[in-house]
Amino acid sequence: MARVAPRFCFHIVSLFPEAMDAYFSASVLGRARKRGVIAVRYYNPKDFEPNPKKRIDDIPYGGGPGMVLRPEPVLRAVDAALRRIRDRKQSRVWFFSPAGEQFTGQMARATVARARHLVLICGRYEGVDERVRVITRAKRVSVGSYVLSGGELAAMVVADVCARFVPGVLGKSESLEEKRVASPSVYTRPAELVWKRKRYRVPEVLRSGNHAAIDVWRKEAAEKERAKRDKKTNFS
Secondary structure: OOOOOOOOOEEEEEOOOOHHHHHHOHHHHHHHOOOOOOOEEEHHHHHOOOOOOOOOOEEOOOOOOOOOOOOOOOOOOOHHHHOOOOOHEEEEEEEEEEEEOOOOHHHHHHHHHHEEEEEEEEEEEEOEEEHHHHOOOOEEEOOOOOOOOOHHHHHHOOOOOHHHOOOOOHHHHHHHHHHHOOOOOOOOOOEEEEEOEEEOOOOOHHHHHOEEEEHHHHHHHHHHHHHHHHHHHHHE
């Protein structure tokens, strides 16, 4: 019987694929991989470096601290990923950078709707030679206004968010949860928690069984948290 192609495939160019595979093998994503709904493939630039010493970095032109990933092994790794994609129009290539476009759920949804393959280039050290982005026409993407030690964490964030929009990844209960109004505050048993002589109760509405009222409460709670966050941002 012919093997059915995954609905979406993540191609990750990284020096440390082992740092990500445990995450991609667990929980929701792990089950989706086992069922063949999504695929995660790794391309280590060191595997595409012919030099026996496997040195894939060098000092930056113009001076500065740290080392920069050389373009050739990274480009060969990206090429290896693209060769596995029959229809290039169904692929996107992203290059992680704090200066990139802010990654959002809306961006993830649009990407999954328009493509079936996402190539993610993970930098390390002081980054990847800029010519890699130019040659591959990769989109600069940022997961936040901060600097990470490498792009692996960013790749896991992107893959997790995107995968949730792939049909068949989420189970029925998880799909229902995605559609509910998100609230920053969640509770479980006991209904009344006694901690260091103080009592902390679950909001009565959450115990009422009235789902319409619960959705209203969650929406209002989310709006209050957003207002607090916006206020802090405006005064920071």
